[in-house]
Each structure stands twice: as structure tokens, then as C-alpha cells.
Amino acid sequence: xxxxxxxxxxxxxxxxxxxxxxxxxxxxxxxxxxxxxxxxxxxxxxxxxxxxxxxxxxxxxxxxxxxxxxxxxxxxxxxxxxxxxxxxxxxxxxxxxxxxxxxxxxxxxxxxxxxxxxxxxxxxxxxxxxxxxxxxxxxxxxxxxxxxxxxxxxxxxxxxxxxxxxxxxxxxxxxxxxxxxxxxxxxxxxxxxxxxxxxxxxxxxxxxxxxxxxxxxxxxxxxxxxxxxxxxxxxxxxxxxxxxxxxxxxxxxxxxxxxxxxxxxxxxxxxxxxxxxxxxxxxxxxxxxxxxxxxxxxxxxxxxxxxxxxxxxxxxxxxxxxxxxxxxxxxxxxxxxxxxxxxxxxxxxxxxxxx
Amino acid sequence: xxxxxxxxxxxxxxxxxxxxxxxxxxxxxxxxxxxxxxxxxxxxxxxxxxxxxxxxxxxxxxxxxxxxxxxxxxxxxxxxxxxxxxxxxxxxxxxxxxxxxxxxxxxxxxxxxxxxxxxxxxxxxxxxxxxxxxxxxxxxxxxxxxxxxxxxxxxxxxxxxxxxxxxxxxxxxxxxxxxxxxxxxxxxxxxxxxxxxxxxxxxxxxxxxxxxxxxxxxxxxxxxxxxxxxxxxxxxxxxxxxxxxxxxxxxxxxxxxxxxxxxxxxxxxxxxxxxxxxxxxxxxxxxxxxxxxxxxxxxxxxxxxxxxxxxxxxxxxxxxxxxxxxxxxxxxxxxxxxxxxxxxxxxxxxxxxxxxxxxxxxxxxxxxxxxxxxxxxxxxxxxxxxxxxxxxxxxxxxxxxxxxxxxxxxxxxxxxxxxxxxxxxxxxxxxxxxxxxxxxxxxxxxxxxxxxxxxxxxxxxxxxxxxxxxxxxxxxxxxxxxxxxxxxxxxxxxxxxxxxxxxxxxxxxxxxxxxxxxxxxxxxxxxxxxxxxxxxxxxxxxxxxxxxx
Numbered sequence: 001x002x003x004x005x006x007x008x009x010x011x012x013x014x015x016x017x018x019x020x021x022x023x024x025x026x027x028x029x030x031x032x033x034x035x036x037x038x039x040x041x042x043x044x045x046x047x048x049x050x051x052x053x054x055x056x057x058x059x060x061x062x063x064x065x066x067x068x069x070x071x072x073x074x075x076x077x078x079x080x081x082x083x084x085x086x087x088x089x090x091x092x093x094x095x096x097x098x099x100x101x102x103x104x105x106x107x108x109x110x111x112x113x114x115x116x117x118x119x120x121x122x123x124x125x126x127x128x129x130x131x132x133x134x135x136x137x138x139x140x141x142x143x144x145x146x147x148x149x150x151x152x153x154x155x156x157x158x159x160x161x162x163x164x165x166x167x168x169x170x171x172x173x174x175x176x177x178x179x180x181x182x183x184x185x186x187x188x189x190x191x192x193x194x195x196x197x198x199x200x201x202x203x204x205x206x207x208x209x210x211x212x213x214x215x216x217x218x219x220x221x222x223x224x225x226x227x228x229x230x231x232x233x234x235x236x237x238x239x240x241x242x243x244x245x246x247x248x249x250x251x252x253x254x255x256x257x258x259x260x261x262x263x264x265x266x267x268x269x270x271x272x273x274x275x276x277x278x279x280x281x282x283x284x285x286x287x288x289x290x291x292x293x294x295x296x297x298x299x300x301x302x303x304x305x306x307x308x309x310x311x312x313x314x315x316x317x318x319x320x321x322x323x324x325x326x327x328x329x330x331x332x333x334x335x336x337x338x339x340x341x342x343x344x345x346x347x348x349x350x351x352x353x354x355x
Numbered sequence: 356x357x358x359x360x361x362x363x364x365x366x367x368x369x370x371x372x373x374x375x376x377x378x379x380x381x382x383x384x385x386x387x388x389x390x391x392x393x394x395x396x397x398x399x400x401x402x403x404x405x406x407x408x409x410x411x412x413x414x415x416x417x418x419x420x421x422x423x424x425x426x427x428x429x430x431x432x433x434x435x436x437x438x439x440x441x442x443x444x445x446x447x448x449x450x451x452x453x454x455x456x457x458x459x460x461x462x463x464x465x466x467x468x469x470x471x472x473x474x475x476x477x478x479x480x481x482x483x484x485x486x487x488x489x490x491x492x493x494x495x496x497x498x499x500x501x502x503x504x505x506x507x508x509x510x511x512x513x514x515x516x517x518x519x520x521x522x523x524x525x526x527x528x529x530x531x532x533x534x535x536x537x538x539x540x541x542x543x544x545x546x547x548x549x550x551x552x553x554x555x556x557x558x559x560x561x562x563x564x565x566x567x568x569x570x571x572x573x574x575x576x577x578x579x580x581x582x583x584x585x586x587x588x589x590x591x592x593x594x595x596x597x598x599x600x601x602x603x604x605x606x607x608x609x610x611x612x613x614x615x616x617x618x619x620x621x622x623x624x625x626x627x628x629x630x631x632x633x634x635x636x637x638x639x640x641x642x643x644x645x646x647x648x649x650x651x652x653x654x655x656x657x658x659x660x661x662x663x664x665x666x667x668x669x670x671x672x673x674x675x676x677x678x679x680x681x682x683x684x685x686x687x688x689x690x691x692x693x694x695x696x697x698x699x700x701x702x703x704x705x706x707x708x709x710x711x712x713x714x715x716x717x718x719x720x721x722x723x724x725x726x727x728x729x730x731x732x733x734x735x736x737x738x739x740x741x742x743x744x745x746x747x748x749x750x751x752x753x754x755x756x757x758x759x760x761x762x763x764x765x766x767x768x769x770x771x772x773x774x775x776x777x778x779x780x781x782x783x784x785x786x787x788x789x790x791x792x793x794x795x796x797x798x799x800x801x802x803x804x805x806x807x808x809x810x811x812x813x814x815x816x817x818x819x820x821x822x823x824x825x826x827x828x829x830x831x832x833x834x835x836x837x838x839x840x841x842x843x844x845x846x847x848x849x850x851x852x853x854x855x856x857x858x859x860x861x862x863x864x865x866x867x868x869x870x871x872x873x874x875x876x877x878x879x880x881x882x883x884x885x886x887x888x889x890x891x892x893x894x895x896x897x898x899x900x901x902x903x904x
Contacts, residue, residue, distance in 0.1 A: 194866075199745045199768050202846050205853035212863035219558045219864045220844055220854065223770045224744035224800025228832040228871035232560060254770030257803055260810050290774070298768055303751065306758045311765040315774045 058126035174203035175239020247322030247337030549576035592647035652788035720785020793875035805877035
């Protein structure tokens with residue numbers, strides 16, 4: 001019977017993915033980019049949809065939620081995993097609603113009136129069985145995958161709208177999205193890029209070498225010089241790890257300082273973030289927000305005697321409040337930070353915010 | 356504006372002098388002044404042209420006395436201001452003490468040669484104002500004696516206050532000007548000091564600054580034994596360029612100790628005066644040290660002091676006595692300005708540290724470390740967060756010193772400062788120099804810490820001795836800065852060095868800034884040995900110091 005083999009195969013895939021996640025986010029910077037993680041998660045979810053045994057939408061959602069909880073627990077800081085799971089859950093809900101024939105509007109709880117009068121959504125337990133549901137869901141997930149593959153290109157296409165010639169652009173650390181963005185603009189325009197190296201991982205060095213190989217005039221500066229050179233910078237373009245529900249960012253450490261310096265000099269701060277980075281998390285959860293890695297990066301063991309008497313911190317992320325951000329550029333266009341909540345309600349269903 | 360005011364005051368001085376010489380003036384005098392004023396403009400223009408030619412010649416000779424003499428001639432004839440004399444104002448700079456006698460007042464009024472055509476217009480305006488002033492003064496003098504004398508004393512005081520100190524631009528921020536470089540090369544050749552070559556690709560924003568490599572110290576180009584430069588100075592220069600002696604106070608103290616050694620080993624050659632010869636001896640040493648590493652503001656002030664002391668030695672003083680006196684002066688300077696000042700500052704700062712405080716410091720400032728150790732001795736309970744930055748990583752040195760004393764410390768890099776700031780109650784920063792417009796020049800990254808502290812509403816206190824106060828003004832970190840070896844930014848992680856071949860990449864540049872300026876709105880308080888002052892009171896302190904001297 002192909003069933004049990006498929007199942008073991010599936011569980012093997014899931015286990016392999018989980019251990020990859022656990023290893024991958026071990027603080028030397030992600031060994032894989034978020035885009036890759038997103039793609040792999042979605043592919044895995046498609047496989048689960050195809051191969052797991054389920055009879056109704058509710059069952060499928062249960063299975064996906066269970067796997068999703070395990071995946072997010074493996075690497076809590078890798079939020080794209082959770083985001084993709086929520087996207088797939090939303091897809092399932094939509095497909096179910098379409099199969100049932102009910103209009104889309106009934107599912108959206110915009111109106112306060114509906115919230116108070118209908119309790120109708122609670123009764124929706126997704127128990128009905130629809131034969132074409134599986135195929136529809138898999139097709140929708142395939143569409144999602146195609147969308148994911150095109151995100152970087154979609155963002156890069158907008159580069160020429162935001163970069164004029166002879167500009168000085170500042171960025172921090174390494175972001176594949178920003179790299180592609182700048183390289184695309186460099187094909188037609190000449191500008192100068194200043195990269196803050198972002199200690200202790202110094203990913204800015206790699207970014208700078210890649211940009212200079214593309215023919216862009218690049219300068220590497222130490223983190224301490226960010227405010228000193230900011231007065232000559234025209235724009236700050238950064239990537240981020242996550243976009244939070246209030247429009248704030250969870251980005252690599254040092255970004256908050258960069259944002260404050262940009263605000264002081266009234267320099268626009270542009271964030272290039274594809275939609276799969278948008279997460280329904282809020283920054284209040286202090287204990288889960290920050291991620292720390294080995295303090296060896298900051299104060300190496302060669303320092304010897306003083307090590308035992310000193311507290312050393314090495315946070316990986318920084319919170320940037322939405323007031324400091326000017327613009328988000330995503331694969332569906334540009335938005336102000338105040339619009340993020342709306343996008344979020346289109347991508348995710350409110351009941352899925354807690355997996 | 357300053358120039359026209361200066362002209363105005365100068366004209367007033369001359370005219371009041373006129374009154375002194377000629378007694379109570381009658382209308383005849385006024386008319387004479389007026390007519391002279393009109394004539395002068397033409398005369399002045401002619402003289403301007405003459406002066407331009409003379410200056411071109413004198414630039415090569417660099418003979419101050421020639422210009423001064425010609426200037427004095429013109430001054431003797433005419434009233435209003437003499438044409439621009441950049442060299443004469445340097446003499447004014449060297450003797451900032453005492454109220455300059457009214458006759459020599461015209462000397463310092465010297466903008467750069469570029470201002471000449473504009474100046475003639477200003478001169479015309481000054482003539483008009485001088486005529487008005489003459490009329491006013493004549494009315495005043497009719498009241499009685501106090502009039503002209505009051506005018507004289509008032510104008511004396513006025514000229515003293517508004518003495519325009521127009522400086523020559525220092526060479527080390529004009530690297531992009533080939534004329535300046537040629538001049539420097541000639542000067543160094545004369546002094547037999549090797550010229551240090553710039554290294555690596557310079558970022559275009561900083562093409563006006565030098566960028567040296569640590570691997571090529573100047574001493575490699577010196578012949579051994581070097582007869583021109585005292586060995587103590589050679590050693591000092593090497594220590595500076597390799598970063599062995601770093602930090603504003605350390606560099607100044609090391610410099611003064613080296614000067615003491617030089618003075619001890621000095622013998623006056625026959626037919627020479629100690630006061631003049633020793634100053635000339637010191638000039639190549641200073642050029643050499645400048646080549647090794649650009650002088651800091653505190654070192655500049657120390658050198659000015661030493662030169663002043665040397666030139667104030669009376670000529671009848673015997674050599675031994677003079678040397679003893681000089682050594683004593685230098686020791687007093689170190690004691691007063693650095694050591695005792697640190698004690699005074701520590702006393703004031705300890706009032707600002709309360710029990711349970713969490714204090715954030717940046718990098719390694721000897722003064723701030725001293726303050727914290729003193730506070731610990733006075734049994735204050737606090738803990739310290741040391742913020743550090745690549746590539747210098749000076750914070751580790753501060754960390755070692757503090758941990759040795761038993762202070763509980765936390766250590767982070769500057770990128771984590773917005774994570775750690777919510778815990779902090781005060782920020783103590785050291786300074787390299789305090790500029791006359793209230794900006795604080797300090798290690799790069801200080802302004803960033805002040806910015807983030809301001810955003811989190813944490814008070815920022817800067818500790819600085821008064822000998823680091825400097826008359827320069829600066830608004831950004833570009834115009835006058837120091838570029839360190841760009842190779843310091845290279846780092847090897849996981850066995851992989853990303854930037855190893857950065858020189859081969861044509862569009863890649865590394866920037867290693869040393870200093871930055873913090874605007875005064877980020878700084879809440881400056882603690883000096885004269886008391887706790889706001890950032891904007893720096894020019895007041897400078898003025899008080901100048902009057903004292």
C-alpha cells in the first residue's frame with residue numbers, strides 16, 4: 001500500500017525540515033534566506049495536503065496547525081514559517097467557502113454589527129466534505145509558490161522609481177532583497193552606496209563585495225560611524241527579518257540606531273520587505289521578541305580572566321517603531337507603515353493569528 | 356561682518372588717536388579726516404595692488420618681517436585698515452596675551468587673500484562709517500576730556516574683544532590641494548623629515564584628508580642615526596602611529612614628557628638665544644609628529660603653551676636656570692591641567708552618581724575611568740555598561756580596568772545600544788576636544804550614543820578638562836577628521852575573510868573614521884574643573900582663559 005510509505009516519507013521530510021530549522025538559525029546569520037525558508041515551508045505544506053489523510057477542511061487545518069506549531073517551536077525567530085502556515089490556512093478557508101458557494105464577504109468580519117449579531121463564524125466548523133477541495137487547495141498553494149518565486153524580482157522592478165542618479169544610499173548588514181534592488185537600479189543609474197558592516201557578524205562586508213562586483217561605488221563603514229556620515233546620505237534602504245503587525249520592524253541589530261539617525265537628519269527610511277515577511281505578531285511580547293546568541297562573538301574567550309566577571313549580551317534583532325519608517329516596498333507595491341494592518345487582514349485570518 | 360566691524364573699530368581708534376595727538380579737534384580736523392578718507396580709497400587700492408604682488412613674492416620666502424615692515428609703512432601714512440596680511444596675523448596669534456597697543460591693531464585684520472576684492476568694498480563702507488564716527492566723536496569731545504579718552508579705552512577694549520583671529524587652514528585638511536602638498540613637501544625637505552605617503556583608495560567624501568597605513572610607519576624612512584630628530588621624539592612618533600599611545604590625555608602627557616627630555620638634552624649653540632633657537636628646534640619635531648599622526652587639539656594647546664613659555668624666557672637668563680624653569684613649567688602644566696583637573700572633575704561628577712545607578716560609558720576615556728574608580732572608593736553603588744565598537748575595540752581596555760577595581764560591568768557592542776538603553780540611568784562620555792560652537796569632538800560613535808540616549812530620555816554628561824577646549828568650529832564630521840588605516844576593518848570570520856582583496860575591487864572603499872562631532876542639543880551637561888557648564892558655554896570659558904593668559 002502506498003499509504004504508509006507515503007506517510008513515513010512525509011514524516012521524514014517534516015523531521016528533516018525541523019532539524020534544518022533548528023540548525024539553520026544558529027546565530028551566524030541565517031544560512032538560508034527567508035525566501036528559501038518560505039518556499040520550503042510552502043512546498044512541505046503542499047506535500048502534507050497531498051499526502052496526509054484528511055476528509056474535511058477542518059481535519060486538514062488541524063493537521064497543518066499541529067505541524068505548524070512544531071515548526072515554529074523549532075525556530076521561533078524564523079517567522080516566515082509561521083507566516084506561510086497562516087497563509088495556507090487562509091487559502092484553505094477561502095477554498096472551503098468557495099466550494100460551499102457562500103460569498104466571500106460573509107467570511108470577512110469587517111462590520112461590528114456582524115461581530116455582535118452573527119456568531120455565525122463560530123459555527124463554521126469546516127466539517128463538510130468536498131471532493132474537489134484537495135485539488136483546489138493544491139492549486140492555490142501552487143499559485144502561492146509562484147508568487148513567492150517572483151517576489152524579489154517584483155521588488156527589484158520598482159527600484160528605478162525610488163533611486164535617482166548621484167544618490168548616496170545607506171544600508172546595513174546583508175539583505176538579499178536590497179542587494180537585488182540596488183543591482184537592478186545600478187543597471188541604469190549611477191549612485192553611491194554606504195554599507196554599515198553590522199558587527200559582530202559583519203555581514204555588511206559580503207553585501208559590499210557583492211555590490212562592488214556589480215559596479216556600484218560602495219564604501220564600508222563601521223557601525224560607530226553611522227551618525228557621522230548620515231548627513232551626506234540621501235536615502236536609507238534596508239531589509240528586515242520581519243514586519244510586525246503595527247508596521248514596526250524586527251530587523252538586524254543596529255537598525256534602530258540607523259533609523260534614529262535617519263529621522264534626525266530627515267532622511268527617508270525605505271524598507272524592502274516581501275509580503276511573506278509580514279507577521280501578525282506585536283512587539284509587546286518582550287520575552288519572545290529578542291534572540292540572543294553566544295557572547296563569544298562579542299567578547300571572545302581569549303579575553304580570559306575578565307570573562308567570568310562580566311555580563312555580555314549579543315542580541316540579534318532590534319525593534320524599529322513604525323514612526324521612524326517612511327515607506328515599505330513589497331512585491332505588491334509601496335505602502336506606508338500605517339497601511340500594514342490592512343494588508344495583514346487580507347493575508348491572514350484573525351483566528352489563525354494564534355496557531 | 357567681523358571684518359567691517361574691525362575696520363570700524365580700527366578707524367575709531369585711529370581717529371581717537373588723532374584727537375589725542377592734536378588735542379580738541381576743530382572742524383578742520385574733521386574735514387581733513389574726510390578728505391583723507393576720500394583720498395585714501397584711491398591710495399588704498401593702489402596699495403592693495405602692491406601688496407598682492409609683494410605677497411606672491413613673500414609666499415616663497417615666508418619672511419614675515421618684510422610684509423610687516425611694508426605694512427607698517429602704509430599704516431604710518433594712512434588711516435584705515437591695512438591690506439590683508441596673512442603672515443602678520445600669525446604674529447598676533449603667537450602673542451595673544453596683553454592688550455595690543457592701538458598702533459599695532461591694524462595687524463591682525465587679515466582675511467585670506469581670496470577676500471581681497473570683496474575687502475575693498477568693505478573698506479569703502481568702513482571709510483563712510485569712519486567719517487560718521489568722526490562726526491560723532493567730535494560732538495562727544497566737545498563735552499570734555501572724558502570723551503576722547505573714553506573713546507580710546509572703549510575702542511581698546513572693543514578691539515581686544517573682537518580681535519579677529521583668522522587662521523591659516525591647517526595642512527592636514529587640504530590634502531586635495533596640490534599646492535598645499537607641494538608646500539608641505541618642501542617644508543619637510545628643509546627640515547629633513549620624510550614625507551608619509553597616503554595609502555589605499557580614499558572615499559571621495561574624504562579626499563581632503565590623509566589616510567595612512569599602519570604597516571608603513573614613518574620611522575622606516577628615517578636614516579639611522581637621525582641627527583635631526585631627537586630619539587625620544589622618534590620613539591614617540593612611532594608610538595603614536597602604531598596606536599601604542601592613544602587617547603587625548605595620554606598623548607599630551609607623553610608629548611610633554613618627550614619635550615622635557617628634549618629640553619634636558621638641549622644645549623644652546625654659540626651666538627644663539629635659547630628662547631629663539633629652542634622654538635626653532637621644536638618645529639621639525641612637531642612636523643615629524645604631525646606626519647606620524649595628526650596632532651590632537653589638546654596636543655596643540657600644550658605645544659602653544661610650551662612655545663609661549665620658551666619665548667618668554669628673558670635673554671639674560673642662564674642656560675641651566677632657563678632649562679630648569681622650563682622643566683618646572685611643563686611639570687606644572689601637567690599637574691594643573693591634567694592631574695588636578697581630573698581630581699576636580701571627579702569630585703563634581705561623583706555628586707551626579709547616585710546609588711543604584713546604571714551608568715553607560717563608551718570606549719576608553721581615562722577621565723571617565725578615573726571618575727568611576729573614585730566613585731567606587733566613595734562607596735557609591737552602581738553598575739557600569741561598557742559599549743564598544745569595531746575596529747578599535749577600546750572598550751575592552753576600559754572593561755579590564757573597571758573589572759580589576761571590582762565594578763560590576765556589562766559589555767555590548769554599539770549596535771546593541773538600543774537594546775540596552777532602557778536599563779541605563781546615565782551616560783558618561785569623554786571628549787577629545789570641545790569646539791567653540793558647543794560641539795563635542797570625540798571618538799567616532801559618541802554622537803550615535805548621545806542620539807540614542809536622547810531618544811530614550813537618558814541624560815548625557817560629557818567630562819572634559821579645559822585644556823582640551825579649542826577655538827575651532829565645526830558642524831559635521833567631514834571637514835576636519837582623521838582617517839585611520841582602512842585595513843583595520845577587515846575581519847576573519849569562520850576562516851573566511853570577506854574583504855581580503857578590497858584593493859583589487861575598483862569600486863570598493865573602506866572608511867575608518869576616528870572622530871565625530873556631537874551636536875550640543877544631545878549633551879545635557881559638560882563637567883569641567885571650572886564647574887558644570889552647558890555645552891554652549893565653551894566660548895565663555897575660552898575667553899576667560901585668554902584674558903587670564
